Amino acid sequence: MPVDRKRNITVDIYQIMLPVKVCFGVGSLDTIGDEASKLGAKHALIVTDPGVYQAGLVDPVKERLSRARLSVDVFSEAEPEPTLPGLNAAAEKLSQEGYDLVVGVGGGSSMDTAKGLSVLLAHGGRGQDYVGINKVPGPGIPIFTLPTTAGTGSEVTKAAVFDDPEKRSKFGIQSPYILARLAIVDPTLTYGCPQRVTAVAGIDALTHAIESYTSINAGTFTDALEVEAMRLIAGSLRAVVKDGSDKEARNHMAEGALFGGFGIAHAGGAAAHALAYPLGSRFHVPHGVTVGLLLPYVMECNLPTNPTKYATIAQRLGVKTQGLSLQEAAEKGVEAFKNLAKDIGIPLRLRDLEIPEEALEELAVASMDVTRLLNNNPKKLSLDDVRRIWQNAW
Ligand SMILES: [Fe+2]
Incomplete structure (x- = not known):
């Protein structure tokens, strides 16, 4: 983050490129x-x-x-x-x-x-x-x-x-x-989107918000969007999956997903999306399921890089963080994401998708090729880090 020396404050430098x-x-x-x-x-x-x-x-x-x-x-x-x-x-x-x-x-x-x-x-x-x-x-x-x-x-x-x-x-x-x-x-x-598609798409949108909020390219512009995206999505996703006719929740989801899209367009997806690519391709798992399942394990790995941001994620996912240490609050955010995913029917473990444990090594090696996304991850991941994420997710 560069420093504006005249005013002695730090400022982000960023470019914004949106549809016309x-x-x-x-x-x-x-x-x-x-x-x-x-x-x-x-x-x-x-x-x-x-x-x-x-x-x-x-x-x-x-x-x-x-x-x-x-x-x-x-x-x-x-x-x-x-x-x-x-x-x-x-x-x-x-x-x-x-x-x-x-x-x-x-x-x-x-x-x-x-x-x-x-x-x-x-x-x-x-x-x-x-x-x-x-x-x-x-x-x-x-x-x-x-x-x-x-x-x-x-x-x-x-x-x-x-x-x-x-x-x-x-x-x-x-x-x-x-x-x-x-x-x-x-x-x-x-408004007429089927329940399963609503859940799978919604968890993808929330993953965009969290991955771009914690990406190494994140800045004030994307942070503002993603914090609001998390609030909108986390506050509406359970409701809209339970009752697809809840128009207010649908409207909030549409806006949250749009903000998530702005964020990912500028700060980029990261490791959850990188690992999701070979998983989705080899085992024909829908994109939202792959990223929703993998993100908590990626968050656990990334959390030490910026506990403050992960604590903010926890708050935006509805966790009461008062009285908790920064670390505890950050960890609660991972738990809150898992609970939300579980409540809307996203599997929490690879074994629930019948992914064989023997496939993990191949998946780990293939994930390392997705450098376009891994380069945005807040923690530089070694092959061993990636192996550990796959094993934890299994
Ligand atoms: Fe995605």
Whole structure:
């Protein structure tokens, strides 16, 4: 943290890169037609998954775009945990259509597929060509993102994550060129989200808040967002999983997930996300389950690096820390996260997912390759540290 010598205070230096516009709130979906017209878009591709399509969530989006005189096609085959071969096949199928707007409607999978298609339809090639940091050569087809879960925050991030079945891990395309032109976060789109998806997406959102709050890249901007994200999510997640018709809780979750997305877009995910990649890829476990299960064990390992921040996490998760030492308060935060995960049906141990103990060594070695995320972790992790996390989580 640099020091402003004139005023003798410490100040963070940071850059903020967000979508061109974020519309948040009940009814914000209504802005989509005007926004598409302002761009001069004529031919839109809506990218979604079969569940979201069958739930009827694409209809109001399509209707509003059609009313604004766009011709609209729908690709409703986004995979639940999208893969690079799936992305390549979709791009090949759609390459001759001449789209000038890609609209991702759904959870992270649909939005990430939309981002990937924006790149491939504009620049050609395969998804593998753009994996890594800043490999996209220029702007793609403009992207609108409309989340229907309160989860990934992909609507405002500059990353899209895909499974590579050949390499048995997940890989991110990370580039400012895949930031959405417009993110519409209308909580009404989440009101019908099924209970299990609500839980799995919600714990992912909370993990984003905690990992980016404790990332080595965290600063005053992301801290402010993440502290509020933790409050919003921890205060609503149990309620919304218990009763999906609780609109106030749904609204808080949507806003918390958005803030979590802002944070992870700037400070980055860390070890829980790094370890989740090979686990999700090899054992086909949904992303939210992998990060929700692993985070408490990562927190235990990271806690000595900044007990003050971990004590704040405890407070934001509802722990009464008065009378506790800093260390005790910080440890209570780990416990509070586990309790919340348990209450919403997230497994607490790898053995609950029937992951064999013999797989841990391979998972540990594969995790060490996810340097993009491990480099953000507050503690520099050795292979032995990572082995210990896997063993504790088993
Ligand atoms: Fe995540």
